[in-house]
Amino acid sequence: MKKKIIGIILSITSLSFASEVCEIGSNELMKQLVSNHPSIKMSQEIIKASKERIDSAFWGFFPTPSVDVSAKNSDRYTTVARLDQPIWTGGKLTSNYDIAQSKEKESLYELGETSFNLIENYFVILEKYIQSKSNIDELNIGLNNLLELKEMLERRIDSGISSTSDSELLKARIQQIRSDLILAQNRLKVSIMQLELILDKKLDCEIDLNKIILLHSSNIEDSINRLLSFHPSVFKINSQIQTAKYELENTKASIMPNLSLRGEHRRGDLYNENYDKENSNQSVVYLTFTASTNAGLSALSNIEAARIKVNELKFKKLTVEKELIDTVLNDYNNYEIAKDRIKILENSVASSQNVLDSYKRLFVAGKRQWLNLVDASRELMNYKIQLANVKTNKNILAYKLALKNGQINLLNGEVK
Template sequence: MTGPNDKLPERLLPKACARAGLALAIGLAAASAPVATFAAEAEQPVPMRGAKVTAKARQAAAEEKASEKAESAARSGEGVIEPRVTMSSDTFYGPPTPKARKGEIGNIEWTEPAAFVPPALEEAVNIVSEKYPSLLSARAALKAAASDVKTAKWQRFPTLTGNLSYLDDNSSPVPQIVVEAPIWSGGRLSANIRRAKAGEDASSAQYIETVLDLATLTTQTYFEIARLTEREKLLESSLKEHEALVATMERRVAQEISPLADLELARSRAAQIEQDYTNTMSQRRSTLRSLAELIADPTYDLGPIPQYDPDATLANRDAIEEQAVAYSPRLERLRAEAEIARAELAGRKAEILPSLNAQYSYDNVFGSRVGVVVRAQNTGLARFTEVNSARLRIDSSLEAIRVEEQQLRRDIESSLIQYDAAKRRSEISLSAAATAASVSASYTRQFIAGRRSWLDVMNALREAVTAEIGRSDAEMSVMATAAQLLLRSGRWRPVFTQSDENRYELGQ
């Protein structure tokens, strides 16, 4: 090691000296790396999920029970068919956590939905999940978060600082090189890595949240198109009936059988139906345009109007609320943000302590030197107030989780109430529509026989179409609400080739 009184070389030191010093610094860095790694592993938090993980014994029992059922089916002569991945109604799933590996994210697919979900809707959800701009933005953000994790981990390795100056009259270069490697950082490095990983989890949950929001929007739009299409057909049929009655009344007025007021009433009712028909047609076209923008295909074939099955019900209805809480990617994102706040608190506490680094330096005055550097930065009491602020941010994050969970439970309960009410309305409207149609036909015959007034005929016809529209709206509401509940509970969910999904069996 060169001292201040030793004779220095006129130009650069021999390369062998510099290489020896650099090798020694790297050796110190290698020795300090296990210490930093152990500290990082010791400070890693326990991951938080949306549901409590069941014991391995329960999972083993469930698997054994499933195998017994398969053996029983085989003995009874039933063929064993392996369908696509489906979501069991008594299973809890945490949200998928796709991660970027080598700069790429696995392809997104969907589990098989319930039988009442039309194939056209299933395909539309798949298309939206791949091409929509907000999803591409979320995927890019997830890749950036994965890169942030790598950046945080690289902080454990040595850093090189160098400059080359020209200070003397001979314009000879004067090099300065500093190589530092962390030995003990007081928890700074592990806090940075922990914060970066939590940020990646938050970006992953945000990505899944965007996927589900778009899938829900696509589902709502699809069933709204189906509802408006059915309504348009009913109004078109009713308009033809009204026009036929107007023509009949025109002949009766021309023959002076009926008064002019009856003709004006028929024309007025026909105009009202035509107005409703025009409004419905414009709403349907506008909704079609919205769906075309979602799937980026104006010529997409929506197929036939979905048929309502009154016998179809939501399996294991009582478990939907807890499944939605366990699956919610928004709750997962809030938990990741709370973990970011915890890592921020750990980092603020670590900044109060000094750091210890191994250092190799070379300049033209002292030459090559290897030693240990203790570095501390003091900003007075500001460090302690920053720690208190970080601790309060954790409390804020935890309260946000509680608020979101309460809101989610209210939304699911409201959707279930809406589902039950719509299902009941569909049953009532079915009989009401049949009765109204029968009454309308009867009143028309009685009018010809002189037993009913023209106003009775027009009112009965309006009640008939109103009952049919109510039935159609109720049936579409049942299917739309059920599909949204499947999405929010994870029974119909996205899967990834590189996802890290969490499965929980429902306790008996």
């Protein structure tokens, strides 16, 4: 019986402990992000609409039925049923179909671009979240160290060894850390709210930043080439250029004539009041030829405007590529700097810890001032905060570089 009771108590304790340390991986949240965000849903709807426009353009090659009814009174009317089949349009139908297909590709790449920007924004917020948490931890450790020093100082003041002015200095430093702690807690709260907003869900668990194996080359040119061969914005602008070329062809075709085969059935006569109502049905099949150059020379102006748009998009592509290269260079450089800074800060933390331990002994021996001891404690805390921030920054930069190298699937958020 006792064993059963102990087992129940242990199970309850383990459950409560599990609930206290509830964690969710950052990669899992990334998958949820690219699946549930409204902008992703919107892009998916745009793709569906693009597919429907392709079907609409395809049906343009088929016959078009129409009915005209004209009436002067109940006895004098004309009903005409027509069926028009395009034979030659100068390229209008083909270019319309090509435009629809090209715009579908645009919408597909726009979905990837939206996902890319969402994930990148998620990394920015996640970095603030992780850094705020680590800052709070280090500030609490620093605060506890000062509180321990405060207990030691109070004993020395009671013994008449130290003065009360040292206590005032310590109180000011403790108050400063508590103020920094409040700021860090506010940053954490804001970052959680931002994460909940972008993820569209309530965060009940702490986020664990998953490790990633970065597959980027030490040769920066390789990273640039991979970025330009993968990034959806580059594919999107290429599709926009192709769409503009098809629109140019469509504009040129607008001044070409149309040749159609028309089947027509007519009943009644609007102009002749003495027509034979019983034998007024007529059926005929004939060719129609229509042409229009629009007002003045507007067609030529439209053609030139369409040609300029193609050139405009080509220059836009160069701009997009330069901006992307700049971002990968910046992330690559910051990543390498962070790796070096981590080594330096780790040495600084170890040195500061040794200095603090030494100052404690020297202070007790009367060879160091109280101010030296408090300053050493704060310096150690600051180095630890910097080290935690740089480590987080390096890990997030690794994810950003992985995103730019194509290691993250933009459709489902999985890390390759």
